[in-house]
Amino acid sequence: MTTFIFILKKEFRQIFRDPAILRLIFIMPMLQLIVLPFAADYEIKNIKIGIIDHDHSDYSRTLVSKIENSAYFRLTGYTHTFKEGLQWIEDEKADLVIEIPHRFEATLIRESKADVLLAINAVNGTKGNLGAAYTLGIIQQFNQNIRVEWFQMPEFNPEPMIDVTYTSLYNPHRNYQLFMVPGILAVLLTMVGGFLSALNIVKEKEIGTIEQLNVSPIKKYQFIMGKIVPFWLLGFVILTVGLVISFIVHGIVPGSNIYVLYVFSALYLFAILGFGLLLSNFTNTQQQAMMVAFFFMLIFILLSGLYTPIESMPPWAQVVAAFNPVSYMVEVMRMVLLKGATIKDIWPHIRIIFVFGVVLNFFAIYSYNKTN
Amino acid sequence: MITVQNISKSFGKNGQQKALTDIHISVNKGELFGLIGPDGAGKTTLFRILTTLILADQGSAEVAGLDVVKDYKMLRKKLGYMPGRFSLYQDLSVAENLAFYASIFNTTIEANYHLIQDIYVQLEPFKDRRAGALSGGMKQKLALCCALIHKPEVLFLDEPTTGVDVVSRKEFWEMLGRLKMEGITIFVSTPYMDEASLCDRIALIQNGHILSENTPAELVSAFKSDLFGVKADKMNDARKSLLDLENVDDVYAFGEFLHVKSNKGTVHQKEIFDHLKSSGFEDIEVLKIDATIEDCFMDLMHS
Incomplete structure (x- = not known):
C-alpha cells in the first residue's frame, strides 16, 4: 500500500509538471465549451443569393425585398440573365439563384398563379436543403399575404382546419448549444480518460522507465492502478470544470440530481481507462498511440450521436454505435443536463457501460500480461 | 553468485x-x-x-x-x-x-x-x-x-x-x-x-x-603467438605486403600500428623490417610487443 502511494505521488508530480497536460485539462475544455457550441451550429446563415428579376413589378419587388430582409440571406447581386446567375453558382459567389419571370405580376393576377425558379447549389446538402426551405417559406408567406389582400377572409374558415399548438420539452427554445454542450463534455471526458492515460503509459515504454520498474518489486496491478487512478480523478476535475463553464457561458443549470452524472462518469471513466490501457499495450511509441487514438476518436465522435442522431444512421452504423461507449456518455449527459434524469432513468446505460468496463479492463490486463 | x-x-x-x-x-x-x-x-x-x-x-x-x-x-x-x-x-x-x-x-x-x-x-x-x-x-x-x-x-x-x-x-x-x-x-x-x-x-x-x-x-598469457607492432609510411599497402611474408598468420590495424601475429619463434623483428625495406616502404618501425585483450579477442574470433 505504501508503495502504491509513492507511485501515485510520482504520477501526480509528473502530471502537474507537464505544462501540456495542464493546458489540456483547463484550457481545452474552456475553448471547446465556449467556442464550439457557438460555431458548430446547424442553423445556416449567410446564404448567398442572386436575384434575376425580369418583371420589375410591385409584386416582384415585394418578394425580393422580403427575401433580402430575411436574416438568412446575403445578397450577391441582381442580374438580368439566368446564365450569369448560374455562373455565380459555379464561381461560388451564390448558393442560390431565384428567377422571377417576365410578367410575373400580370400572370399572377390574371391566372391566379405564377412560376418562380429556384436554382440551388447542393454540394453541401444541408445548406442546399435549408436554403430552399427558407426561400419556400418566404414565398409561401408572400403568397398568403396576397390572398389576404385579394379576398376578404370570412370570419370562419370554410375549410375545416386543425390548429396545431406545440411546446418544446426540455429545451424550450430549441437552442442548439444546449444540445451540443453536454455532448462536448462527454468527448472531453473521453480524451482525458482514454487517451491521456494511454499516452502516459506508452511514454514509460518509450523512455525505457518501464524496464526499470519491471526489475523492481512493483507489482503489475500497482503499476496499472498507478496509471488509472490519477486519470480517473482528473476526469472528475474536467467534468466539474466543464459543468461550471457550461453554467456560466451557456446557462445550463445542473439540477439537484447532478450526482447521477458523477455516478455514471465514474463507471464511464473506468471503461474508457480500460480502453486506454488496451491501446497502450499494442503501441510502443507515443506517436503510434496518438495515431491510433486519433483513428478511434474520429469514429467515436461521428458515431456517438453528438452531431447526428444515431436513429437516423443506417442499421450497420447503429450496430457500431451500440458498441461505442461514447454514445452512451453523450446520451446520459443530455438526459441528465437537459431532462434531469434520475439513476432509474439511466439504469440501462449504467448496466451497459459497466459491462464495457469489465470487458475492456479484462482484455487490457490480459494483453498486458501477454505482451510484457 | x-x-x-x-x-x-x-x-x-x-x-x-x-x-x-x-x-x-x-x-x-x-x-x-x-x-x-x-x-x-x-x-x-x-x-x-x-x-x-x-x-x-x-x-x-x-x-x-x-x-x-x-x-x-x-x-x-x-x-x-x-x-x-x-x-x-x-x-x-x-x-x-x-x-x-x-x-x-x-x-x-x-x-x-x-x-x-x-x-x-x-x-x-x-x-x-x-x-x-x-x-x-x-x-x-x-x-x-x-x-x-x-x-x-x-x-x-x-x-x-x-x-x-x-x-x-x-x-x-x-x-x-x-x-x-x-x-x-x-x-x-x-x-x-x-x-x-x-x-x-x-x-x-x-x-x-x-x-x-x-x-x-x-x-x-594464453596468447601463444608472437606479436609485433609495425609502422611504415603506407600502412594499408604494408598490411597487404606483410601478409605475403612466410609464417605470418595475421596482420591487422591497431591504433597507429599494424599488429603482426606469427607462430612463436618463426618470425623475427629483423625479417619484418627487411621485408618492408625491400618492398620499398620507408619510415619503418618494428617492435616486439605484448598481447592486449583485444589481440586475444581477435585471435579467438578467428580460430
Whole structure:
C-alpha cells in the first residue's frame, strides 16, 4: 500500500509538471465549451443569393425585398440573365439563384398563379436543403399575404382546419448549444480518460522507465492502478470544470440530481481507462498511440450521436454505435443536463457501460500480461 | 553468485535470429565480472535474461542463488539493474528520481546513503535539477545511484560507459572498484577492450557465443603467438605486403600500428623490417610487443 502511494505521488508530480497536460485539462475544455457550441451550429446563415428579376413589378419587388430582409440571406447581386446567375453558382459567389419571370405580376393576377425558379447549389446538402426551405417559406408567406389582400377572409374558415399548438420539452427554445454542450463534455471526458492515460503509459515504454520498474518489486496491478487512478480523478476535475463553464457561458443549470452524472462518469471513466490501457499495450511509441487514438476518436465522435442522431444512421452504423461507449456518455449527459434524469432513468446505460468496463479492463490486463 | 547454464535465445519468427547460443558463465561472489564484446554480440540480451525481463528459450540461470524464472519476484528485490539507455524519469528532479526508486524498494535514501555517498556528493549541487537536463556523465552517476539505492546483492550494468568521456569513464570504474569493496557482485558489459583489464574476470562474447572466460592476465598469457607492432609510411599497402611474408598468420590495424601475429619463434623483428625495406616502404618501425585483450579477442574470433 505504501508503495502504491509513492507511485501515485510520482504520477501526480509528473502530471502537474507537464505544462501540456495542464493546458489540456483547463484550457481545452474552456475553448471547446465556449467556442464550439457557438460555431458548430446547424442553423445556416449567410446564404448567398442572386436575384434575376425580369418583371420589375410591385409584386416582384415585394418578394425580393422580403427575401433580402430575411436574416438568412446575403445578397450577391441582381442580374438580368439566368446564365450569369448560374455562373455565380459555379464561381461560388451564390448558393442560390431565384428567377422571377417576365410578367410575373400580370400572370399572377390574371391566372391566379405564377412560376418562380429556384436554382440551388447542393454540394453541401444541408445548406442546399435549408436554403430552399427558407426561400419556400418566404414565398409561401408572400403568397398568403396576397390572398389576404385579394379576398376578404370570412370570419370562419370554410375549410375545416386543425390548429396545431406545440411546446418544446426540455429545451424550450430549441437552442442548439444546449444540445451540443453536454455532448462536448462527454468527448472531453473521453480524451482525458482514454487517451491521456494511454499516452502516459506508452511514454514509460518509450523512455525505457518501464524496464526499470519491471526489475523492481512493483507489482503489475500497482503499476496499472498507478496509471488509472490519477486519470480517473482528473476526469472528475474536467467534468466539474466543464459543468461550471457550461453554467456560466451557456446557462445550463445542473439540477439537484447532478450526482447521477458523477455516478455514471465514474463507471464511464473506468471503461474508457480500460480502453486506454488496451491501446497502450499494442503501441510502443507515443506517436503510434496518438495515431491510433486519433483513428478511434474520429469514429467515436461521428458515431456517438453528438452531431447526428444515431436513429437516423443506417442499421450497420447503429450496430457500431451500440458498441461505442461514447454514445452512451453523450446520451446520459443530455438526459441528465437537459431532462434531469434520475439513476432509474439511466439504469440501462449504467448496466451497459459497466459491462464495457469489465470487458475492456479484462482484455487490457490480459494483453498486458501477454505482451510484457 | 551468478550461474548461467546452456542459455540460448533466438528472436524473430521461428527463431531465425540467434542472439545467444549455449552460454555458460559463472561469476563468484564479490567479483567484478566483465562481459566484453562488440555491438550486437548479445550482451544486452543476456542481461535482460538475467534481470528477469525476458525468458530464455533454453537453459537455466541462477542469480544470488535464485532461479531467474521461478524466483523472479524474490530476485527482483536483490538485483540492481542499470540499462544501457538512460531510463530514469527526465521530468523528475535528481532527488525525486532517487527517492522514487528508493521507495518502490521499500527503503529510503538515508538507509543506504553510505553506498552512494561518494557518487551522490557530486550530484548534490544539482539535486533539484530535472534528470533530463543533466550532462551525460551526471546522468550515468544518477542511474548508478538509483540502481544502488536498495543495496542490491548483484549489480548489473549494461554498457555503463558507452558514450561517456574518457575522464568520466575512468571515474566510473573507480566507483565500481569501491562498490566491490562493499561486497556487491558486479556484472558489467562493455564494448571497450581496454576496460577489460579493470575487471577481476572477463568473458569474451561474439555472435552469441562465449569465446573465453578467464582473468584478464591469464587470458593474455594464453596468447601463444608472437606479436609485433609495425609502422611504415603506407600502412594499408604494408598490411597487404606483410601478409605475403612466410609464417605470418595475421596482420591487422591497431591504433597507429599494424599488429603482426606469427607462430612463436618463426618470425623475427629483423625479417619484418627487411621485408618492408625491400618492398620499398620507408619510415619503418618494428617492435616486439605484448598481447592486449583485444589481440586475444581477435585471435579467438578467428580460430
